[in-house]
Amino acid sequence: MNATAIFRVENLRKSFGPNRVLDGVSIDLQPGTVTVLMGANGAGKSTLVKTVCGVYQPDSGSLTLDGAPFAPASTAEAIRAGVVTVHQNINDGVIADLDVATNLMLDRLTGWGKPVLFNPFRIRREAREVADKMGLTVDLRAEVADLPLADRQMVAIARAMAHKPKVLILDEPTSSLSSAEAERLFDLVERLKAGGVAILYISHRMSDIRRLADRIVSLRDGRIVGTFDGPVLDYEGAVNAMLGEIISHDRIEVRDGGDIVFSARNLTLKAGRKPFSFDLKDGEIVAITGLVGVGKTDLAETLFGARRVVSGDMTLSGRPYRPRSAADAIATGVFLVAKDRSASSIVPDFNIYENISLPFLKNLSLVGVSARSRERERARAQIDALGIVCRTERDEMFTLSGGNQQKVTVARWLAEPARLLILDEPFQGVDIAARRDIARKLRASADGRATLVFLTELDEAFEIADRILVMSEHTLCGEHINRNLDMERLLAEISGQTMTVN
Amino acid sequence: MNTDATNTAQSAPKATKTAKAGSSTPTRDFAIRYGFLLLVFAIVVYFSIMADGFASPQSAVFILQSVSITGILALGVTATLVAGGFDLSIGSVATTAMMASSYVMVVMNGDALSATLVCLAIGILIGLINGFLIVYMRVPDLLATLGMMFLLLGLQRIPTEGRSIATGMTLPDGSVASGTFSPSFLALGRYRFDFVIPNLVPASVVVLVVLAIVIWFFLEYTRFGRMMYAVGSNERAASLAGAPVKGYKILAYVISAIFASIGGILLAARLGRGDIASGNNLLLDAVAAALTGFAVLGAAKPNAFGTAIGALFVGILLQGLTMMNAPYYTQDFVKGVVLVFALVFTFALSGRNRR
Known part of the structure; x- marks a missing residue:
């Protein structure tokens, strides 16, 4: 397929018990491109994300990052390799009772061989660098709990970006944001895109999709049922594919109703x-x-x-x-x-x-x-x-x-x-x-x-x-x-x- | 994508109910359902054989009397547990009521009726404040009632500048209190009804039995009790079914505080003075009884019958051990063991069938 793909998912399968959730999914992600993944409830979106970022192990299929095989055993490993995920639930990505600076530096505070003593000045200085690079304007001393949802989301993404990822996965990032807040998120996504990050963007919202998508991939019942590319995207076709062919059903006798x-x-x-x-x-x-x-x-x-x-x-x-x-x-x-x-x-x-x-x-x-x-x-x-x-x-x-x-x-x-x-x-x-x-x-x-x-x-x-x-x-x-x-x-x-x- | 109906995280402990169908074995079901009652029975038999005079009406009444005040408080706290909350202030509500009734009679020369009414009014007020803090101010139940406990412990000492209240006491201004405990008030703590044997059953035991029946009937057989359980089990579902959730929660705290103030009235009547040092153990004993009640009949949830059995069980155990000459300082240890045992029984054994 596309030779410039930095991240490649091939024929991924994953079952939970008798329930086959992913049934041979293949996706390519190119640097500097936003690929939107669409799918109805239960189509397998979350499972796909969790398998790619190391939460679940696939039953079969392969992942390739930058040409090398990629098989993360944990989220930490995926992050170190450069595949970073921001999950749907914003509060999973931040610690509400800590300030913004500590949140941004959180991943530097854990793990073997890290310094035991905590230097708040250094943390703040390094956090400032990350924030500046991301264009993050929030007060670094503010507690995350006091921030509006959009700012928390920005902090979560900035924290993810501190790892300098090659691939960023955003799982329904606007689901709890207002449209003005979402607009700020889109600016950030576009800046990251310009910086050459390959972005997989999962959303139901057509307004998001129209604003950001370079490509649309539709997922249904654990399979990719449509890839939409090109200068003019076929949004209708993508929705159609995601909702599936309308299966014939017992025709009901349509009534007009009374008063x-x-x-x-x-x-x-x-x-x-x-x-x-x-x-x-x-x-x-x-x-x-x-x-x-x-x-x-x-x-x-x-x-x-x-x-x-x-x-x-x-x-x-x-x-x-x-x-x-x-x-x-x-x-x-x-x-x-x-x-x-x-x-x-x-x-x-x-x-x-x-x-x-x-x-x-x-x-x-x-x-x-x-x-x-x-x-x-x-x-x-x-x-x-x-x-x-x-x-x-x-x-x-x-x-x-x-x-x-x-x-x-x-x-x-x-x-x-x-x-x-x-x-x-x-x-x-x-x-x-x-x-x-x-x-x-x-x-x-x-x-x-x-x-x-x-x-x-x-x-x-x-x-x-x-x-x-x-x-x-x-x-x-x-x-x-x-x-x-x-x-x-x-x-x-x-x-x-x-x-x-x- | 099926999600099981899981218990939402709540401050009140709750275990998943036992499966009455499916995988569980009959023996196991029987053990979970009747195990605790059998244990109570076995202990009664054991003490009856080992301790002379244990199996007598006098001893039974003594046990009931020893647990009457704790039991009343425990029945009240059961209501808050049912509604998914918790009331840590019951002990200090009881001692506040005790001090208030003594103050009304000894210092203000009030009669028994006004002392009792003042206590009940205090109970209702505290219950409303607790409910208000928890429901409208969104203070978590444990913290709100902890704060109320602290507040009341201090408040009850202010009118007398930290002194206990007794007939003929010296007041802060140097004068001597002229009032006395009215005889009809003291009768609440000391009068004994004839039952088979003359002068057998103390008034406090009668109060306990009546309140136990009232709260049991309320929780099990009225729609209000049922909705209170629904509020405690799934607040959102209860609210979408049209229940005034806030009202039920406040009601639970009012019930709890009223029961506690009744306990306080009985305490004052029994002691015949407003003793600032008494009532230290009331909270822990009452909560232990209510939690022990989870294990009775495999309910795995707060229930009035279980609470009564829980209170009784501790009373039987202490009376039996005392009659067998166990020293007094082992009592708290015994109560603690009973509680831990009952909690393990509830949560580990009967909860094992949860999916």
């Missing part, structure tokens, strides 16, 4: 973003799709009262709807199956029936005294309806598989009639059989409420939704009926093409 249950007018999720409006009808299932970080969860939490509306109006069943808390939303019949069930839904100390009755204990108790027999009855009905695989309704949650745990969290909110049921990434970490069960149950029970599902994976949206709305940059930018879809337009909207035209 309008919920409507939002001129809603703004984030200051300065374009306001948007939408309606949800009785009996229909609407999917909102879009890349990670475009504001889907923000919208879900706003509708559920867990987040303040920046501006705009909402109406539910014709009446103004302005929930101040989750309890408010639940009382008016708006339920949320939250994203990330282990963090937001499951009470680990509770068994199945206790988890199912959690939000509606009030309805299940008599003057405050809980009626366990009624709770168990309700749980048994839900176990049958959703096909939850368990011995009894008293089983502990951790004995269930991921798909069955998810069924329990969905059952929790299906047990009472809703006006608006919101599900945020309900199929995350759920096997295909459980996903079909949940989708079928949602469609079968859809009458009498509006249902809104937030999904990143398009396949899932096609499988469940009557209507698909597209979200990008914290606003809605497209609407499709799930019937003879205009795929090209849909993908263009997801990748934000239409936004730049406007």
